[in-house]
Amino acid sequence: MSSRTVAVTGLGLVTPAGIGVGENWQRICGGRSAAARDPELASLPVDISCRVPGFEPVARLGATHARRLDRHVQFALVAAAEALVDAGLDHETWDGARVAVVMGTGAGGPGSSYTQHQRLIDHGSAKVSAHALPMLLPNMVAGQLAIDFHATGPNLVTCTACAAGTTAIGMARYLLLSGACDVAVTGGAEAAVNPLFMAGFARLGALSRRLDEPARASRPFDAARDGFVAGEGAAVLVMERVDDAHARRAGVHGYLAGYGASADAHHVTAPEPDGRGTEQAMRAALADAGAEPGDVGHVNAHGTSTPLNDLTEALALWRIFGDGVVVTSTKGVTGHMLGATGAVEAVYTLLALKNQCVPPTANVEKLDPDIPVEIATGAVQLRPMSLAINNSCGFGGQNAALLFSRDAGSSPSSPRSLSTPRETAG
Template sequence: MRDPREPGGPPEIAVTGIGLVTPAGIGAAASWEGVCRGRSAAARDPRLADLPVDIACAVPGFSPAEHVGRRSALMHDRHVQLAIPAAREAVADAALDPATWDGARVGVVIGNGSGGYSSATRQHERLLAEGPRAVSALVIPLIVPNMVAGHLAMEFGATGPNLVTATACASGATAIGTAMRLLQRGDCDVVLTGGTEAPVTPLLVAGFAQMGALSRRVADPAAASRPFDAARDGFVIGEGSAVLVLERAADARARGARTRARLAGYGASADAHHMTAPDPEGTQVSRTVRAALAEAGAEPADVAHVNAHGTSTPLNDAVEARVVRGLFGGDAAVTSAKGVVGHTLGAAGAIEAVLTVLAIERGTVPPTANHDRPDPDLGIDVVAGAPRRRAIEVAVSHSFGFGGQNAVLVFTGA
């Protein structure tokens, strides 16, 4: 691995703060502990009553009034509610004070795949039952996806570039890569970035079920999400949020900030193959991983850990395993957090990015829940049963979305 800090090259990017709100727990520490326990958060969900698939991974004990504020129920869709405490945690973790920063130099880039579906559902029910005058005057800002970045800007006085990325299940990783580019170009000094999603709604879940994408293990929810397992049959829908604070490493050092890890490489591509299915050859994914590693000054042999997209669907896991096997052989320790937290769609890449940072920092790869019977056709080293201690200098996090959109992040030790 070469040192990417060459004169005239792009600046190093530091991760100085992290925040998580996931089905494994509220807060980064609780989420990490929950993922390392390796027990699925999936359960029957009353929001999905009467659907053929009524299981989901929900954030436990989340209270908008407690975790966001008393007026949140009037102003925010659930995907925004989940993002705000994650962002607050990340900013505090970075030891930054929004009261003293130059807001014009602070950007917000958040990934989101579906916007305010829960609010749209409620307001549509009101329209049908009570007529147009019953619809909230805030219905548009409740449902449009850009508002999560807008609300975070208002929360923190961040008046720099402000946007939401929508690349389906790659949205969170795309946001982080976009934030990296803003810092490298000098457009911002600090970027709050990550992803959020609240997709546990009847319409979305019914749609995924109709596609055959969801696990049908409704009688045993805790065993339903099983990435890379021979008996995998689909994913479990989840909700959650993750936010990272990114800065140029030189700026972080100048203010005496702790660097938790470096975001060293980013790659993006499109399969240009199918609306929902990945290219079975994984050609563009492999190219994207190589591009991200090249930016990081790393080779495939340097990668100790892969935080996989790992959806628990038969096709995705097979294609991803093919890519991992082709690039890294059996040398990289692979895990998928979706066994615990389910598939959080636009938030997934951001949640997994934070978990990758923690894996590097703690020298530990969390286990993949429900990986009981390895698929002999996959040929990769999936961590299962218990966390694995391992020194990690270079780690890769994969994210793939419908439409064939791919995003790959490379993190290295601080």
């Protein structure tokens, strides 16, 4: 396994569960939903979302810089700064030509598109920002990270809908293994909670209509689930080849051992009814790592809280793992962060491995009787495990899976650990 395994040496998060990895993990383990009524969506049939709390871009990035960036890029910069500090890397002194940036996003800057279009309609072209195009272009999240952190190596953005962050991490691993870079800054970012996007999702019938109790609206695998709650956020991981990470005695959070991807080739929005595409991606990740299903102890599922996704994914999981894994969906807390969600959940999967525990799936009151796999509910479950999978799916039938390992042979430093709450989830 070690010849195809890469080390994760840095983590950064900006999500509805908080700003920073520690704050996120506490809330995920506590199972407290971030969903609330959203004033920006007040005119729509569905007006609930999961927003990043207390995010002040001017305070974090400076007024001039913040004004020129779409919100998803702002999130990514803050997450990347945390991840680089965590990895013990200094962008002022590193060899930027050996640093790749690979980010995922499903939509780029739709918030900026919406705002600038409103300015055009209401006030004319003279009021459209000169930075409108850079703010809305999907490639700019990787481009801006490269600019801010002096990374002149390979630079790209993956756009595989809600699998984008997962795809980006898989592609970054390929670059490291090919020798194209020595450090990969990778992850996903999204900030698409605006009236136009949410109106579109509402028209598709994809959003939860539990408007009278938003904190209970995102309920993956629950019998009464009726749709997802949209969220926003970013995650950045720093990855290196195992030998390089060990040579500089870097702290290691875990190891990415396998990656798999597939296409349903079925429908633009609906998953393949039997979950065969999702199954194919997970089996490919296992094969890539030389692992067997029985080696895996935990799956962080895509688990959107939609009737179709949760059932088809659960069927795929059952065919591969039977009752051998404990499954969770952290979207009960964060909502669905679209193109960022896979990267965020990759971090949660790594934290579950490090802490040898599975966080609960929030808001499961009555498990859907058609769901055959074991779903973690109620409270954190302590569970010895060496491998875990993070699973993502997206519109267009995009599927991607990451297989993470707790260990990769002998290591000069033990993985760092965050404290895990033991109390019952609220």
